[in-house]
Amino acid sequence: xxxxxxxxxxxxxxxxxxxxxxxxxxxxxxxxxxxxxxxxxxxxxxxxxxxxxxxxxxxxxxxxxxxxxxxxxxxxxxxxxxxxxxxxxxxxxxxxxxxxxxxxxxxxxxxxxxx
Amino acid sequence: xxxxxxxxxxxxxxxxxxxxxxxxxxxxxxxxxxxxxxxxxxxxxxxxxxxxxxxxxxxxxxxxxxxxxxxxxxxxxxxxxxxxxxxxxxxxxxxxxxxxxxxxxxxxxx
Numbered sequence: 001x002x003x004x005x006x007x008x009x010x011x012x013x014x015x016x017x018x019x020x021x022x023x024x025x026x027x028x029x030x031x032x033x034x035x036x037x038x039x040x041x042x043x044x045x046x047x048x049x050x051x052x053x054x055x056x057x058x059x060x061x062x063x064x065x066x067x068x069x070x071x072x073x074x075x076x077x078x079x080x081x082x083x084x085x086x087x088x089x090x091x092x093x094x095x096x097x098x099x100x101x102x103x104x105x106x107x108x109x110x111x112x113x114x115x
Numbered sequence: 116x117x118x119x120x121x122x123x124x125x126x127x128x129x130x131x132x133x134x135x136x137x138x139x140x141x142x143x144x145x146x147x148x149x150x151x152x153x154x155x156x157x158x159x160x161x162x163x164x165x166x167x168x169x170x171x172x173x174x175x176x177x178x179x180x181x182x183x184x185x186x187x188x189x190x191x192x193x194x195x196x197x198x199x200x201x202x203x204x205x206x207x208x209x210x211x212x213x214x215x216x217x218x219x220x221x222x223x224x225x
Contacts (some may be wrong), residue, residue, distance in 0.1 A: 004158070032208040042117075043159060044201075045212035056212060091158045096212055102209055103149075106158030 004107035023092030033093040117216030133190040137203030152199040
């Protein structure tokens with residue numbers, strides 16, 4: 001069964017460093033998302049991406065964040081200068097554009113720890 | 116903010132039906148009820164969705180009241196692997212973001 005994959009599974013970085021989280025969405029999906037979950041808190045939407053541009057973003061997704069689809073398979077989230085409060089699980093998700101329940105398929109997540 | 120209210124936790128004996136309630140009294144006519152679950156710290160997993168009719172798939176059944184202000188997710192024969200946080204989400208169909216609340220932590224007990 002096709003699935004969303006994410007790398008790395010765990011990333012440790014120093015405050016102020018740049019990190020790139022990688023995702024490979026399901027191959028025939030065209031909508032991509034990033035969510036995050038701070039330990040013990042709710043899953044929060046960050047950004048959605050379609051047709052090579054951001055379609056929607058939350059207040060969390062400020063200038064420190066960017067997304068990119070550098071090739072036909074990868075979808076990346078870059079945090080330019082990490083802060084302690086960026087420590088969280090980051091989930092990538094993808095969905096088809098039309099038809100069906102439009103459910104979002106989530107990856108296993110990347111645990112980001114900022115020291 | 117989430118437009119749904121769920122109990123914070125529930126227990127269920129293994130092999131019995133788990134009935135998870137959700138209130139969504141402000142649901143709009145074009146909004147669907149979606150259910151996801153999150154096992155431990157894994158990515159959320161889609162379970163089922165519905166508009167106004169009851170729905171059933173291989174994972175669960177969804178019962179929506181006639182006034183659509185509440186619904187119940189039913190896991191007919193809960194197993195230990197169903198222990199998870201279950202999220203009830205109201206959204207229009209399409210590719211809109213999912214807005215997660217705190218969900219219900221279901222513990223299936225042997």
